[in-house]
Amino acid sequence: MKRLSGLSIMRRLILELSTLTPVMMITISMGVLGFLAAIAITVFGAVAIGAFIGEITFISFKGALIVMGVCAVLRGLLRYMEQLSGHYIAFKILAILRDKIFTALRKLAPAKLEGKEKGNLISMVTSDIELLEVFYAHTIAPICIAIITNSIITYILFRIHPSFGLIGGLFFIAVGLIIPYASSIYGKAAGVSYRQTFAKTNSYILDSLRGLKEILLFNNSEARLKAVNHSSEELNKSQAKIKGHEGLVRALSDLMVMLAILTTVFVGSGLYESGAVNFAQYLIAIVILAASFGPVVALSNLSNTLLQTFACAERLFDLLDEVPEVHEVPGNQQITSNEISYNQVNFEYPNRSGVLLEDVSMTIKKGDKIALIGESGIGKSTFVKLLMRFFDVTSGHIHIEDRNIKEIPTKSLRKTQTLVSQETYLFDETIEQNIKLAKANATREEVIAAAKKASIHDFIETLPRGYDTRVGELGGNVSSGEKQRIGLARAFLRESEVLILDEPTSNLDTLNEGEILKAIKENSKDQTIVLISHRKSTTAICEKTYKIQDRKIILEA
Numbered sequence: 014m015k016r017l018s019g020l021s022i023m024r025r026l027i028l029e030l031s032t033l034t035p036v037m038m039i040t041i042s043m044g045v046l047g048f049l050a051a052i053a054i055t056v057f058g059a060v061a062i063g064a065f066i067g068e069i070t071f072i073s074f075k076g077a078l079i080v081m082g083v084c085a086v087l088r089g090l091l092r093y094m095e096q097l098s099g100h101y102i103a104f105k106i107l108a109i110l111r112d113k114i115f116t117a118l119r120k121l122a123p124a125k126l127e128g129k130e131k132g133n134l135i136s137m138v139t140s141d142i143e144l145l146e147v148f149y150a151h152t153i154a155p156i157c158i159a160i161i162t163n164s165i166i167t168y169i170l171f172r173i174h175p176s177f178g179l180i181g182g183l184f185f186i187a188v189g190l191i192i193p194y195a196s197s198i199y200g201k202a203a204g205v206s207y208r209q210t211f212a213k214t215n216s217y218i219l220d221s222l223r224g225l226k227e228i229l230l231f232n233n234s235e236a237r238l239k240a241v242n243h244s245s246e247e248l249n250k251s252q253a254k255i256k257g258h259e260g261l262v263r264a265l266s267d268l269m270v271m272l273a274i275l276t277t278v279f280v281g282s283g284l285y286e287s288g289a290v291n292f293a294q295y296l297i298a299i300v301i302l303a304a305s306f307g308p309v310v311a312l313s314n315l316s317n318t319l320l321q322t323f324a325c326a327e328r329l330f331d332l333l334d335e336v337p338e339v340h341e342v343p344g345n346q347q348i349t350s351n352e353i354s355y356n357q358v359n360f361e362y363p364n365r366s367g368v369l370l371e372d373v374s375m376t377i378k379k380g381d382k383i384a385l386i387g388e389s390g391i392g393k394s395t396f397v398k399l400l401m402r403f404f405d406v407t408s409g410h411i412h413i414e415d416r417n418i419k420e421i422p423t424k425s426l427r428k429t430q431t432l433v434s435q436e437t438y439l440f441d442e443t444i445e446q447n448i449k450l451a452k453a454n455a456t457r458e459e460v461i462a463a464a465k466k467a468s469i470h471d472f473i474e475t476l477p478r479g480y481d482t483r484v485g486e487l488g489g490n491v492s493s494g495e496k497q498r499i500g501l502a503r504a505f506l507r508e509s510e511v512l513i514l515d516e517p518t519s520n521l522d523t524l525n526e527g528e529i530l531k532a533i534k535e536n537s538k539d540q541t542i543v544l545i546s547h548r549k550s551t552t553a554i555c556e557k558t559y560k561i562q563d564r565k566i567i568l569e570a
């Protein structure tokens with residue numbers, strides 16, 4: 014994958030912000046005024062002392078105290094406004110980015126997501142996006158605030174005496190620009206490596222939790238534990254590197270601030286002695302300079318978190334830029350599937366060499382019930398994935414009626430087809446909501462009728478709260494057969510034109526299988542069925558059986 018530079022990541026992150034520019038302006042203005050108020054408090058503190066001992070006459074002691082009080086109140090208010098608008102921007106933009114990520118995931122699914130590690134995706138949509146908050150709430154505005162505030166301060170110092178302006182300008186640049194820039198170059202690899210190790214560890218732990226049963230059965234727990242510990246150690250090492258780097262940056266910044274003050278005291282004493290500045294100017298210059306490093310120090314501290322933020326942003330942009338295997342066709346017009354035809358279809362998975370289907374031609378008419386058989390791994394599921402356009406054919410074409418499926422709106426295609434696969438995923442919602450996934454506006458009666466057809470109604474009635482039982486409450490205690498029957502209930506409720514059944518009864522006993530096949534047969538008079546199965550008993554409900562063999566499709570006698 015091509016690595017993006019820090020600058021181009023930053024440019025892209027800022028571009029995402031364009032719609033919120035007015036709010037950003039408010040944040041920056043409040044930030045600048047807030048810092049100036051804070052600096053003024055310290056400066057007028059010194060001025061008050063000067064006035065008290067009679068060295069400063071342009072303002073009275075009382076006047077200086079009043080200015081300090083006003084600035085203190087303003088400082089609080091301005092800081093509050095800055096934080097409020099800054100976080101408004103951050104959370105608004107995170108919502109926009111989350112939306113973009115989910116849209117990208119939807120477009121990439123299912124083809125491009127089949128091979129992705131789920132843990133990696135989880136850390137991307139949760140913690141990676143969260144880290145961007147740092148950039149939007151605590152990076153862009155502080156950079157602008159530091160540039161504006163410290164330019165104003167440099168100008169004021171310059172007006173007191175050009176030498177003070179020069180000292181201020183140089184040290185502000187050193188702390189706010191040179192140190193963070195050097196630090197980001199020096200520490201980028203550590204930031205990227207930390208995020209990668211973090212995502213890898215997440216994936217590994219998630220994978221281990223999913224396969225816990227297999228781990229226990231095959232006595233693999235010690236090896237797994239060792240690997241988890243190893244990952245944690247790697248993570249610690251990565252973090253230690255980042256923290257060490259952070260410490261160094263802080264120490265360097267503090268050193269620079271001290272050096273700046275010392276230089277001002279030293280140069281200022283010479284100027285005072287030569288009469289170039291008076292005592293008040295000398296004192297104010299030192300106090301202003303000492304009080305003005307806040308905005309630039311904030312930048313040098315930022316560069317550490319920024320490294321991680323950039324690493325996260327890079328991963329997110331990689332995902333957003335990933336080209337989907339199949340491009341969605343917009344639109345929502347209704348289509349019918351009176352005839353589906355495969356015409357000299359050839360197919361090879363893009364990421365794997367070897368043709369899986371070769372010169373496949375066949376026609377499926379409305380109401381046809383066809384069975385697809387063949388050895389495991391021969392390409393039966395692939396055949397239906399092409400019909401559902403999870404992947405596009407390598408050559409040849411698939412038509413529904415007279416239209417190439419590549420031109421049919423994706424939504425319309427999905428509406429006409431329902432897939433029941435070997436594994437049905439149940440969401441942590443109620444059983445009713447899980448079935449209603451197939452038809453959101455279905456009534457309770459329709460749900461029950463579908464469940465009865467799928468022979469799952471009696472089981473649901475035994476649950477503590479029947480159809481209102483949440484799947485999570487069952488603690489994963491739903492058998493694969495029960496899950497499969499809920500999947501079938503979804504299909505019965507959907508009543509789509511084409512029903513694709515990929516081993517729909519693989520987890521059921523013969524008695525249940527018989528009942529379900531009977532229900533499928535009785536309820537699918539006009540429906541087209543494409544059924545994949547290894548069992549002769551299952552394919553018995555079909556009129557025609559096709560076999561995939563040596564990459565070809567053959568009609569069985």
Ligand SMILES: Nc1ncnc2c1ncn2[C@@H]1O[C@H](COP(=O)(O)OP(=O)(O)OP(=O)(O)O)[C@@H](O)[C@H]1O
Pocket residue numbers: 124127362364365369387388389390391392393394395396
């Ligand atoms: N997304 C994918 N990318 C690359 N190869 C894949 C992908 N999905 C499946 N394959 C491979 O394609 C081949 C055919 O898989 P497919 O699932 O179509 O077989 P099948 O006949 O349905 O097998 P089974 O009866 O075991 O379910 C297999 O070798 C499989 O590993």
